[in-house]
Amino acid sequence: MTDVVSGLAPELAGAKEGQGSKPLASASERFTSYDLDAFEVPGGREENWRFTPMKRLRGLHDGTARFDGSATITVDGSSETVGRDDARIGQGGVPADRVAAAAWTAFTEATVVTIDGTPEPVTVRVTGPGEGAVAAAHLQIRTTPHAEGTVVVEFSGSGTLADNIEVVLADGSKLTLVVTEEWADDAVHVSAQHLSIGRDATLRATSVALGGDLVRISPTVKYRGPGGDAELAGLGFADAGQHLEQRLLVDHGEPSCTSNVLYKNALQGRKGTTDARTVWIGDVLIRATAENTRTFEFNRNLVLTEHARADSVPNLEIETGEIAGAGHASATGRFDDEQLFYLQSRGIPEDVARRLVVRGFFGEILSKITLPDLRERLEAAIEAELAVTGI
Amino acid sequence: MSTLEIKDLHVSVATDDGPKEILKGVDLTIEGGQTHAIMGPNGSGKSTLAYAIAGHPKYEVTSGSITLDGVDVLAMTVDERARAGLFLAMQYPVEVPGVSTSNFLRAAATAVRGEAPKLRTWVKEVKTAMSNLDIDPAFGDRNVNEGFSGGEKKRQEVLQLALLAPKIAVLDETDSGLDVDALRVVSEGVNRYKASGDVGVLLITHYTRILQHIKPDVVHVFAGGKVVLSGGPELADELEKNGYERFTSPAAAV
Ligand SMILES: Nc1ncnc2c1ncn2[C@@H]1O[C@H](COP(=O)(O)OP(=O)(O)OP(=O)(O)O)[C@@H](O)[C@H]1O
Ligand SMILES: [Mg+2]
Numbered sequence: 001m002t003d004v005v006s007g008l009a010p011e012l013a014g015a016k017e018g019q020g021s022k023p024l025a026s027a028s029e030r031f032t033s034y035d036l037d038a039f040e041v042p043g044g045r046e047e048n049w050r051f052t053p054m055k056r057l058r059g060l061h062d063g064t065a066r067f068d069g070s071a072t073i074t075v076d077g078s079s080e081t082v083g084r085d086d087a088r089i090g091q092g093g094v095p096a097d098r099v100a101a102a103a104w105t106a107f108t109e110a111t112v113v114t115i116d117g118t119p120e121p122v123t124v125r126v127t128g129p130g131e132g133a134v135a136a137a138h139l140q141i142r143t144t145p146h147a148e149g150t151v152v153v154e155f156s157g158s159g160t161l162a163d164n165i166e167v168v169l170a171d172g173s174k175l176t177l178v179v180t181e182e183w184a185d186d187a188v189h190v191s192a193q194h195l196s197i198g199r200d201a202t203l204r205a206t207s208v209a210l211g212g213d214l215v216r217i218s219p220t221v222k223y224r225g226p227g228g229d230a231e232l233a234g235l236g237f238a239d240a241g242q243h244l245e246q247r248l249l250v251d252h253g254e255p256s257c258t259s260n261v262l263y264k265n266a267l268q269g270r271k272g273t274t275d276a277r278t279v280w281i282g283d284v285l286i287r288a289t290a291e292n293t294r295t296f297e298f299n300r301n302l303v304l305t306e307h308a309r310a311d312s313v314p315n316l317e318i319e320t321g322e323i324a325g326a327g328h329a330s331a332t333g334r335f336d337d338e339q340l341f342y343l344q345s346r347g348i349p350e351d352v353a354r355r356l357v358v359r360g361f362f363g364e365i366l367s368k369i370t371l372p373d374l375r376e377r378l379e380a381a382i383e384a385e386l387a388v389t390g391i
Numbered sequence: 392m393s394t395l396e397i398k399d400l401h402v403s404v405a406t407d408d409g410p411k412e413i414l415k416g417v418d419l420t421i422e423g424g425q426t427h428a429i430m431g432p433n434g435s436g437k438s439t440l441a442y443a444i445a446g447h448p449k450y451e452v453t454s455g456s457i458t459l460d461g462v463d464v465l466a467m468t469v470d471e472r473a474r475a476g477l478f479l480a481m482q483y484p485v486e487v488p489g490v491s492t493s494n495f496l497r498a499a500a501t502a503v504r505g506e507a508p509k510l511r512t513w514v515k516e517v518k519t520a521m522s523n524l525d526i527d528p529a530f531g532d533r534n535v536n537e538g539f540s541g542g543e544k545k546r547q548e549v550l551q552l553a554l555l556a557p558k559i560a561v562l563d564e565t566d567s568g569l570d571v572d573a574l575r576v577v578s579e580g581v582n583r584y585k586a587s588g589d590v591g592v593l594l595i596t597h598y599t600r601i602l603q604h605i606k607p608d609v610v611h612v613f614a615g616g617k618v619v620l621s622g623g624p625e626l627a628d629e630l631e632k633n634g635y636e637r638f639t640s641p642a643a644a645v
Contacts, residue, residue, distance in 0.1 A: 347473035
């Protein structure tokens with residue numbers, strides 16, 4: 001197990017097979033189950049919970065949360081509402097943490113959107129159960145073979161929501177998926193995304209996290225055949241008191257698949273309140289069976305003020321020496337006084353300077369959203385975030 | 392015609408051992424239409440003076456005054472100073488990742504002019520200004536100063552000077568790090584700016600070679616945090632020949 005791996009990005013040059021920055025197979029042995037009781041109640045020290053402020057989970061993780069409310073789901077386009085016993089439920093994946101298992105156990109009906117060639121984008125709006133209430137939800141987005149389509153999932157409202165989102169792409173299909181988190185300030189959303197990519201299927205996913213008190217999203221990508229291609233782009237804007245967490249696992253178990261991950265977070269805190277916080281975990285696992293894999297993952301964070309903290313943990317585990325290319329990197333930069341001074345010295349007021357920097361930073365992600373109305377709305381929402389907490 | 396008046400300016404910088412006084416009573420008046428050169432040894436406080444005029448937060452003015460046409464500059468924020476007509480070409484221009492040069496230039500012009508320039512004329516204006524300075528248009532798409540060479544950064548400063556058309560421009564070692572051709576191009580840029588109106592230039596430099604291109608009306612010798620001698624252009628030649636020793640040796644203490 002000491003063959004030098006070829007095709008690596010410069011920062012990984014010289015890596016040997018089996019020499020991930022974590023012990024080999026930590027992600028490959030990740031425990032999954034539909035059964036809530038199969039998971040121990042996490043205390044907060046566990047690897048997959050250690051960045052999450054457990055107290056702010058409102059009991060989703062320890063069984064004290066009562067699922068007494070319900071989220072409102074409306075779909076612009078065709079959809080089905082199905083029971084738990086529908087044969088398709090579970091085809092996307094299996095819960096990998098206790099909150100996902102709790103949501104799986106608690107939901108009563110699931111919304112299924114099937115993309116079978118309709119060119120019109122489908123918008124799914126999920127509204128939280130309201131302040132003080134807790135809900136579980138289940139959503140499945142699936143494609144038929146060789147179909148192409150776009151789905152936008154918009155989260156908003158108040159309250160606490162735990163959910164599972166299954167995305168099941170049939171062979172040769174292509175899905176463009178945009179998920180937005182535009183929650184009210186009180187909201188807590190813990191979401192597991194199970195992204196299952198069929199043979200030669202393509203996923204173009206963009207995640208935008210703006211609102212909420214605590215938003216923790218865990219997308220897991222798995223391939224069901226060779227030739228799958230997944231791009232996961234994301235942006236987050238955390239302001240004072242907000243906790244935004246993105247935990248990605250791309251599990252390459254099939255040959256000749258591609259994954260590209262690019263997440264960017266900006267943070268803007270305020271003195272005298274809880275820090276603005278982002279957490280990005282990017283695990284990529286290339287199993288022995290996944291020859292000729294190509295994978296890149298990048299996380300960039302922009303700290304705009306004091307009282308903000310960005311954590312970034314990229315982790316690449318390689319079990320085969322036969323990969324086509326791999327790279328991972330993370331960088332956290334600070335918008336510093338010198339940059340601000342420079343822009344101001346050219347007449348640009350401080351608030352405009354900050355906007356200029358953030359707009360430039362997020363431009364790369366937002367430009368991936370090809371629906372003009374949606375992109376403009378999100379751009380405006382980001383500008384509003386900057387203005388509201390304007391310093 | 393504009394006048395920048397600096398009177399008995401004292402400036403300190405915060406250090407680990409408390410505030411350290413760097414400017415110790417600077418008196419200087421620059422009128423529109425004039426070019427002043429400041430020459431002086433390393434560490435004498437030339438950049439500190441430039442930053443104090445621009446309002447860099449690191450430098451604290453402990454006494455004295457700076458006025459532009461009688462208006463108190465020290466009461467203005469950094470961006471207000473720029474909009475009032477002051478410009479500083481920095482010795483070490485700052486890299487701003489994530490912001491493209493073209494967006495930056497447009498934001499700056501919008502701020503300084505008080506309204507967004509009309510897109511069509513603006514594009515042409517930038518193109519012309521860039522070609523005047525032999526700047527490849529591809530720089531517009533790159534992030535502000537990010538990865539630019541020393542000389543490329545200096546050209547960008549002069550490009551901004553051309554587009555923002557200030558009343559008074561302070562150029563802090565804009566000639567350093569330029570090859571012969573770049574020096575000529577940059578000097579021509581400064582001279583175009585001078586010819587554009589009754590504007591004042593304060594040129595900080597170590598070398599007389601730029602003064603071959605940009606003729607100063609007054610030369611000041613800067614040492615120990617203040618102006619120790621002012622004279623005509625011939626003073627620059629004397630400094631080049633004899634150095635600053637007669638201003639910095641203990642016997643010269645004023
Ligand atoms: N933050 C700081 N802490 C301590 N000393 C400082 C600080 N900033 C500037 N100084 C000192 O102030 C003095 C003046 O610096 P300044 O940059 O103004 O000099 P200068 O005349 O522009 O020099 P040069 O010709 O090398 O550009 C120097 O001795 C410098 O070390
Ligand atoms: Mg200097």
